[in-house]
Amino acid sequence: EVQLVESGGGLVKPGGSLRLSCAASGFTFSNYNMNWVRQAPGKGLEWVSSISSSSSYIKYADSVKGLFTISRDNAKDSLYLQMNSLRAEDTAVYYCARASGGNSGFDYWGQGTLVTVSS
Amino acid sequence: EIVMTQSPATLSVSPGERATLSCRASQSVRSNLAWYQQKPGQAPRLLIFDASTRATGIPARFSGSGSGTEFTLTISSLQSEDFAVYYCQQYNNWSPLTFGGGTKVEIK
DSSP, X not given: OOEEEEEOOEEEOTTOOEEEEEEEESSOGGGSOXXXXXXXXXXXXXEEEEEXXXXXXXXXXXXXXXXXXXXEEXXXXXXXXXXXSOOGXXXXXXXXXXXXTXXXXXXXXXXXXXXXXXX | OOOEEEEOSEEEEOTTSOEEEEEEESSOOTTOEEEEEEOXXXXXXXXXXXXXXXXXXXXXXXXXXXXXXEEEEEESSOOGGGOSEXXXXXXXXXXXXXXXXXXXXXXX
């Protein structure tokens, strides 16, 4: 069974940093592109970042470019999101999601981890 | 950036009725479009990819159509478990990937 389990969320002050992790199981992690998607309270879905299976291709939303860094460790079946200089508008539930084999949508999602940026 | 516009924002439907949700792209995304369902407190679930292909385990009452800039998700006969928020997503251009604002399907 495919499972994605996020961790690392919590309360952080503006300007602070946080590192999210996503532990994958039930599939060959190194074969799939992975993604982070966030959802602010009561709002819609916002794509944050994507990383290819070998980390050779990385993309960011303009809203986080230069502030967030996506990475992965295929030996540990894990995806990461390093978030620096956090702002109130970064408050959201952060989901990791697997891109389907044909990059046709995100076929598996984690349960999400809540990041709250507040003083 | 490709802007995805969903309509209506809220759709009130009685159980057993048909629901038709629309998604429009600001420029052609060919057939590179997915639909997701999200229930309160849950992660999104992939329903449809490539505009019209049902994902694994998705009931046949869900169908997708369209290409280019106009897309439709149809739920042929609404069940109680179908009341949720639905999002479209284009993946024709990954810089950036974009979602629509969502359509909430509520009980009439």
